[in-house]
Amino acid sequence: MSEPIVWLTVFVLSVFVGIEVISKVSSTLHTPLMSGANAIHGIILLGAIIVTGAADSTLPLVVGLVAVVLATVNMVGGFVVTDRMLQMFTRKKKPVAAASGEGAGQ
Amino acid sequence: MTTPVWVQLVYLLCAVCFILALKGLSGPRTARSGNLIGAAAAVVGCTVPFFYLDLDHVALILGAIAIGTAGGLVGARRVQMTQMPQMVALFNGVGGGAAALVALLELQHLGDDAGWFELAATAFTIVVGSISFSGSVITFLKLQELMTSRPVIFPGLPVVFGGALLAAVALSVVTVTAPAVGVGVILTLLGLLIGVLLVLPVGGADVPIVISLLNAFTGLTVAAGGYVLGNTLLLVAGTLVGASGTFLTKLMAAAMGRSVANILFGALKGGSTLGAGEISDRPVKSAGAEDVAILLGYASKVIIVPGYGLAVAQAQHTLRELVDVLGERGIHVDYAIHPVAGRMPGHMNVLLAEAQVPYEQLKEMDDINGEFKQTDVVLVVGANDVVNPAAKTTPGAPIYGMPILNADEAQQVIFMKRSMRPGFAGIENELLFDPRTTLLFGDAKDSLGKLLSAVKSL
Numbered sequence: 275m276s277e278p279i280v281w282l283t284v285f286v287l288s289v290f291v292g293i294e295v296i297s298k299v300s301s302t303l304h305t306p307l308m309s310g311a312n313a314i315h316g317i318i319l320l321g322a323i324i325v326t327g328a329a330d331s332t333l334p335l336v337v338g339l340v341a342v343v344l345a346t347v348n349m350v351g352g353f354v355v356t357d358r359m360l361q362m363f364t365r366k367k368k369p370v371a372a373a374s375g376e377g378a379g380q
Numbered sequence: 381m382t383t384p385v386w387v388q389l390v391y392l393l394c395a396v397c398f399i400l401a402l403k404g405l406s407g408p409r410t411a412r413s414g415n416l417i418g419a420a421a422a423v424v425g426c427t428v429p430f431f432y433l434d435l436d437h438v439a440l441i442l443g444a445i446a447i448g449t450a451g452g453l454v455g456a457r458r459v460q461m462t463q464m465p466q467m468v469a470l471f472n473g474v475g476g477g478a479a480a481l482v483a484l485l486e487l488q489h490l491g492d493d494a495g496w497f498e499l500a501a502t503a504f505t506i507v508v509g510s511i512s513f514s515g516s517v518i519t520f521l522k523l524q525e526l527m528t529s530r531p532v533i534f535p536g537l538p539v540v541f542g543g544a545l546l547a548a549v550a551l552s553v554v555t556v557t558a559p560a561v562g563v564g565v566i567l568t569l570l571g572l573l574i575g576v577l578l579v580l581p582v583g584g585a586d587v588p589i590v591i592s593l594l595n596a597f598t599g600l601t602v603a604a605g606g607y608v609l610g611n612t613l614l615l616v617a618g619t620l621v622g623a624s625g626t627f628l629t630k631l632m633a634a635a636m637g638r639s640v641a642n643i644l645f646g647a648l649k650g651g652s653t654l655g656a657g658e659i660s661d662r663p664v665k666s667a668g669a670e671d672v673a674i675l676l677g678y679a680s681k682v683i684i685v686p687g688y689g690l691a692v693a694q695a696q697h698t699l700r701e702l703v704d705v706l707g708e709r710g711i712h713v714d715y716a717i718h719p720v721a722g723r724m725p726g727h728m729n730v731l732l733a734e735a736q737v738p739y740e741q742l743k744e745m746d747d748i749n750g751e752f753k754q755t756d757v758v759l760v761v762g763a764n765d766v767v768n769p770a771a772k773t774t775p776g777a778p779i780y781g782m783p784i785l786n787a788d789e790a791q792q793v794i795f796m797k798r799s800m801r802p803g804f805a806g807i808e809n810e811l812l813f814d815p816r817t818t819l820l821f822g823d824a825k826d827s828l829g830k831l832l833s834a835v836k837s838l
Contacts, residue, residue, distance in 0.1 A: 278495075278497060281607055281615065284612065284615060284616060284619075285603065285607075285615060285619050288603075288615070288616050288619035288620055288623065289619055289622075289623040290623070291399055291620065291623075292402070292619060292620040292621070292622065292623030292624040292627070293623050293624060293627045295399055295402045295403045295406065295620075295624065296402055296403075296405075296406050296624045296627060296628065297627065298406060299405075299406040299407075299628075299631075300406075300408075300744065301631075301635060301719040301725045301726055301744065302408065302717070302726050302729045302742070302744065303405065303406060303407070303408060303411060303726055303729075304628060304631070304632060304719075304724065304725035304726035305464065305465075305468075305724045305725060305726035305727050305729075305730055306405060306411055306415075306726065306730070307402075307405045307406060307411075307624075307628065307726075308468060308591070308592050308595055308625070308628060308724070309464075309468045309471075310401065310402070310405045310411075310414070310415050310418060311402065311405075311595060311599070311620075311621045311624055311625055311628070312468055312471055312472045312475070312595050312598075312621075313415075313418060313419070313422070313471070314398050314401065314402070314418055314422065314599075314617055314620065314621050315472075315475050315479075315595075315598050315599045315602045315617065315618055315621045316422060316471075316475055317394075317398075317422050317425055317426070317602065317613065317614060317617045317618075318475055318478050318479045318482060318601075318602045318605060318614065318618075319422075319426050319445075319478070320425050320426050320428070320429065320611065320613060320614060321479070321482045321602075321605050321606070321609050321611060321614055322478055322481070322482050323426060323429050323430075323435070323441055324429050324433065324435075324609060324611070325482050325485045325486055325489075325609070326435075326437060326440075326441055326444075326485075327429065327433060327435030327436055327437060327438070327441060328435075328436070328489070329436065329437065329485070334485050334488060335437060335440070337481050337484065337485055338481070338482075338485055339437075339440055339441070339444045340444075340481060341477075341478040341481035341482050341485070342441055342444035342445060342448065342478075343444045343445075343447050343448040343451070344448070344474040344475070344477050344478035344481070345448065345474070345475060345478035345479075346444070346445050346447075346448025346449055346451075346452060347448045347451045347452040347455070347471065347474045348452070348471050348472070348474050348475030348478065349422055349426075349448075349452070349475075350448065350449045350452030350453060350456070351451070351452030351453070351455050351456045351467075351471045352452075352456075352468075352471045352475075353415060353418065353419040353422070354452065354453060354456035354457065355455075355456035355459065355464070355467055355468070355471070356405075356415045357412065357415055357416070357419075358456065358457070359461075359464065359730050360411045360412040360415055361412065362730060362733035362734050363408055363411060363412070363729070363730075363733050363739065
């Protein structure tokens, strides 16, 4: 197989995996899911590091460093904010007041 | 230069982790660990180039990462839960901007031996990354209410928009035939312009759909960037986000009973996505907190319909206290969560979870819609369009076809509203004028506080 075909194959298969893997998500989790997916594309930081490390003059270096900062904000901020949202969902040990309210409500 | 095998294997491992992360994020039990798996994979992936490439400027790069980490942490920690959608938009925008800059730098390195497909992917990354950046900034400004959340249209907008698109396509072709950094810079500016023009005509209620769409855009730019750099991890991760983001956008639009095209371009066709927004002077029945407390306190089954107004008033904690007190009186209380309650699908769940409302009390629309008939009182707090029967009965209404909560089937409906102003969709709600409906005017937090003390003293 020629190189571009390999890339195309990976691309097309990834499209199907991407759709399949989230197809059963409940609407409850749409916001954290969007936020988590958002954090994942922060992986562009990897590309930013590679091109910045190859910069051979000042202007590309500065542009590259800006890209590194932006990509890091995307990645770190994205994962942290998603975790903050999800922390609230998974708090299983409920405080006393909430637990009694729920017990009486059932 | 070929990438060493061990690096390829680490990239593969990271890509698998991203798939597991998305899978995990789709279920309430696994969501948090899914997110952590994704974060771990991202960190591992980004440390790899330091070990196999002879990178220059390592100290500067690490400094930039430190600055970015600090910025991301502060933003993510400080943001209020109600402001979550615009924060996600901002994080997405900077990611798109980073991708565009990376492609711009790579354009400089691509020589005459670069294939046309590589150059096309570079142009794509530059344009779409810039669109994602400027579009996200506009969504941020709209949701943060730093600019009007109404659709902004001016005569000739479609012409300028179309012209910018054509110019971007033409310059992309130029880039493929004769790559030059100067052309890349112009492509960046065009992308920024297109992004602004794309989001300006979108009304406030529809902005979340646009965030999701731009998120998918950024994913695709990262994928294209991965192809240009010859990096499989970027290609797979970007494609995963692009595909799942596009699918998620469709799900969200479907939950609002709209098509994505209608959301983006509805305002341009003249049929505004917002109605007149006029205040009606038809008579309604309003009551004080004490009367409403009696209705609630002697009911046996109550359903709460929370909306964005609840979140704006920061009243979710007071609401939970009220529900706890009602629960102590032996009243069965559930929360009915419309898929688009709040600003984004699932946003309301996050807000209520923050107020420590037990997950089991949050019922999704399809699960609870059958229960309204047996419900004594429905308490609508800061919501409007999601219970508007016009979605079923008025074919011309902007929300026609949107699935709604069947609050109109309950014995009694109580609306807590600040005023008679229509909801985001800008249309009147017939349910407000129904004889079974009682209105409790005032700020949601004040009203709930009064209601809480009134129910306690029953």
